[in-house]
Amino acid sequence: MGLNTMHGKTKQVFTNLLRIKPELYSWPFMISLFLLFVNDFILKAAFPNTLTGKLSDFCGLYAFAFFFSKIFPENKKFAVHLITAVLFIIWKSPLSQPFITLFSTYFFTIDRVVDYTDLWALFVLPLSYFTPAKPFDRFYKTIGLSLIALIAFTATSQPRPRFHFFEPQYILLRNTKHVMSLSESGKSRSIEIDSLLLFQIEQIGLDKYPRLYDDFQQKSLLENLEKSIVSPQDLYTKPITLQHQEDSCLEKLSFLNGRLHGAYTRYINQQAIVSGFYKNGIPDSVWTYYTYAGLLDQQDIYENGEKVKHMEYSDGEHTSNSYVTTRQNKKTIAIIIFGTMCLVLLLASYHLWRQYKKAIRSVRIVERIIxxxxxxxxxxxxxxxLLGLLPGSDMLGAIGIQGLSLIIGCPVFFIIYFAIDKHSIYTFLLWMLIYILLIMLLHDFNFLNNLKDVSMIE
Incomplete structure (x- = not known):
């Protein structure tokens, strides 16, 4: 009997989730949901500040509590708001870190910042509890709003932009007991070596997501890394070579003006695994990687901080070479593609104009609709x-452009086919080609326009 009752309640909850109650379509909920979406996907990226950071917490907490109070029975309303408050407090504290680590390991990466000032958002819960739920009659009962709400709630848990350095970076300081401060999305630690302080940085928080996670982005961060973290007087400016031991790994580091400069070698169990050179903190010249048996495994050649050539070895014997596309090379390729698409667009437009002059058949009503x-x-x-062929194309950006193309495309094609009487199949194909070229030109232009726009330290 107990199991049947539990099964019935569970079924009712999922039924309510799929068939949203009319009370959910209220103006306060819809406005908070709209603000949550706009803030997380637009305002935070354009204006990263305290206001946009807190707005997500206030709107998200209000919408979350209101949403689930309508999913569960009315007599559970107080319990839903109380549980929401407890979960929010746990989420904003270090207590949630084990769950975040576990979830990020086996599903997809999530993150949050431990900031106790976010707890001011709890004051919106009484507003959610006492908000009269008046129906918003212009919407239908659908699963759509449930999915939109759940996406909006989880959007604030996405990781902050960060950059993980290809090799751990070091800054050498005078041991002044200076307290280092990186953003929550950074990962660093201080190591005392004699009278000096070695500052190790593995990843660092950024002000926005990088256009490309490449050597050019890393070089831009490394050029002024110490200026973003410490004062110039804290740096140990004299040339020095020292060793850093960690478990079975030993690193020999050379410094000048507090930055890595000169030969670098990493040993594991007294066997050289990595050797290379730094120039003012930036990888330079030839980097060589060895197997645990001491045989050549890989080699990378750097120019101006960017990898330009990669060589593979098998049992110490050279097997293959591959050349790496640098940021400048990507720009050159993008310009060539852009020019080619412009030329094809002109040719397609010319043929479309000629085709209209000799259209041979009328389009039926069914065809005009389909x-x-x-x-x-x-x-x-x-x-x-085709977007996958463009240099620097990312799947997320392609999906965004494609979504826009569908929204704009349907009305455009409706206008074309209902406004013009005579067409041929060749005309349809030309219209498709022109539309595809316009989308790709928009993507390529956006890529070229932002190619030199790099993310900086938060």
Whole structure:
């Protein structure tokens, strides 16, 4: 009997989740949900400050409590708000770190910042509890709003932008007991060596997500790394070579003006594993990687802080070379592709103009309705595949552009096919080609425009 009762209540909760109650469509909830989306996906990236940081907590907490109070029975409303408050406090404290680590390891990465001033957002819970839920009649009962709400709630848990250095970076300081401060998304530690302080940095928080996670981005961060962390008077400026031992790993480090400068070697169990050179904190020249047996494994050649060539070895014998596309090379390729697409666009437009002069058949009403729906879908698939050929294309950006193309594409094709009487199949294909080229030109132009825009330390 108990199991049947529990099963019935569980079924009712999921039924309510799939078929949202009319009371949920209230203006306060819809406004808070809208603000949460706009803030997390637009305002935070454009204006990273205290206001946009706190707005997500206030709107998200209000919408979360209101949403789940309508999913569960009315007599559970107080319990839902109380549990929401407790979970929010735990989430904003170090107590949630084991869960975050476990979830990020086996599912996808999530993160949050331990900031106890965020707890001021708890004051919106009484507003959620006493808000009269008046129906918002212009919406239908659908699973759509449930999915939108859940996406908005989890968006604030996405990790902050950060950069993980390809090799741990070091800054050498006078042992002044200076307290280092990096953002929550940074990862560093201080190591005392004799009368000096060795500051190790593995990753660092950024002000925004990088356009590309490449050597050019790393070089831009490394050029002024010490200026972002310490004062110039804290640096140990004399040339020095020292050793850093950690478990079975031994590193020989050379410094000048507090930055890595000169030969670098890493040993494991007295066997050289990595050897290379730094120039003012930036990787330079040839970097060599060895197997545990001491045989050559890989070699990388750096120029101006960017890897330009990679060489593979097998049992110490050279097997293959590959050249790495630098940021400047990507720009050159993008310009060539952009020019080629402009030329093809002009040719397609010219042929489209000629085709209209000799259109041979009329489009039926059924075709006029079907084509505007089918063609954007074909455009979505084809463009998504072609965007992968552009240098620096990322799947998330491609999906965003494709979503925009679908939103704009359907009305555009409706206008085309309902406004013009005569077409041919060749005309349809030309329209598809032109539309695809316009989307790709937009993507390539955006890529070129932001190519030199690098993320900096938060």
């Amino acid at each position: 084509y505007p729906i089918i063609l954007p879908i074909f455009v979505f698939i084809i463009t998504f595949l």
